[in-house]
Amino acid sequence: MLQVQALRQNPQAIKERLAVKNFTEINLVDEIILLDEEIRHLKKRIEDAQMQINSKSDQIQQLNKSGQKDEADKIRDQVIMLKTLLNSDKPELEQKNKLLEDKLVRLPNLPSEKVPVIVTPGTGELTITGYPPYVLISGNVVIKEGGTKPSLPANALPHWDLAKKYDLIDFELGTKISGSGFPVYKGKGAKLQRALIQYFLDYNIAAGYTEYLPPLIVNEATAFGTGQLPDKEGQMYFVNEDKFYLIPTAEVPVTNIYRDEILKEKELPVKMTAYTPCFRKEAGSYGKDVRGLNRVHQFDKVEIVQLVHPEKSYDVLEEMVNHVEKLIQTLNLPYRIVKLCGGDMSFASALTYDFEVYSAAQDKWLEVSSVSNFETFQTNRMKIRFKDSNGKSQLVHSLNGSSLALPRIVACLLENNQTPDGINLPTVLQQYAGVKLIS
């Protein structure tokens, strides 16, 4: 959530930034500023009246003590008058506050200056200022490619066929038990999941992250805190009876661990990692995009989250990107890093890098991680602050990234490493999985 004070200070700059994110309800900004103005006036009036009431109440006490009953009664009548005025202002304030809140939560986070901007619409060709030699994908910028694509024989199988061939994943069984998009992992397939989770967690812990195992079901305040509500309500499974949401990512419970906390400056950065299953409705997805493990309703993911000093968040973002990149490299998968343009970034993000791995048999790039800096957008909602050297409370910056989401990694591992004898596992996984070759 953006801060009203910031809007008030520089509305024009904010509108320009919002435009970068393809945000169209720009007039919300002016509406909010106007409303805020009205609220401050109204508040002043209420507070002044309240001040009078408070001091007159003290007077009544004094008068009663000294036995001046008639005087006291007179002042009491005045207070009753004042309260009548107050009682008409208060509901108005309440209503305006709510209206302001409603408008405020509809504003997405401002994109960072580093977000690629498309400048020449209408020419049919996309260009980007400040990013000369990069390949362009619908405004996103591939900033790096790594690893080597395998050359597979013509009869190479997509992962869903491999999963069947080696009896690793049963998609039909999942449909029977739950519905489509709920794969059942089996035998070595199940163990591979466990191996990946373990490996990813160990890798994160070695980099100084503290492991958490959080609840998978969260309340409304928590879902609101990280920005899932109200923006992505339709993406989450909802437990109606208790008004709980199934988490779409570990980011939600983990970032909320520090909700309403004021940290000491020296406690920063807070580095957390967690494995959780993730639940997503993925409404509206269909066709070959959702084939196999490409898009499922329940999947496993290991997440990293950091709460950091505002001045350091972009350095930390680079550090996290590096961290994830190295992890993917150890798996020997061809990958690329994409800097997202304004239109593709999430509601809450200021800058996002996506990691995609190349799924050779499908000839497709699959997103396996998304590393973002949210600056103060989430922490303003959650009121996660720290005391700076002047003793002032400031909002910390929050960041997170997947390291990594499992299904698409599995898809690539299976497809890219298939041989006539079976599927070769990368060295780092062999010990965790207990096998070198899935056959």
Place this chain on the structure above:
RNA sequence: GGAAAGAUGCCGGAGUGGUCGAACGGGACGGUCUCGAAAACCGUUGUACGGGCAACUGUACCGAGGGUUCGAAUCCCUCUCUUUCCGCCA
């Protein structure tokens, strides 16, 4: 699911109508002492919003929401949550 008790500041814990943003203790922070540390002693220690260049000042907040009252942490109502006991159960 049944019964009882409770919810106060970073923590423990007092406070049953005004002088309470809240005693007292602990913690944390700063200082004195010390070669250094401990101990001891002194001091500081809530948040948000508004006004003011500032010193400062106003309002709100004692689980949440309503009510009574000139005045509520304190009285009343509703809700939520926690703890303990019983039952059930992994």
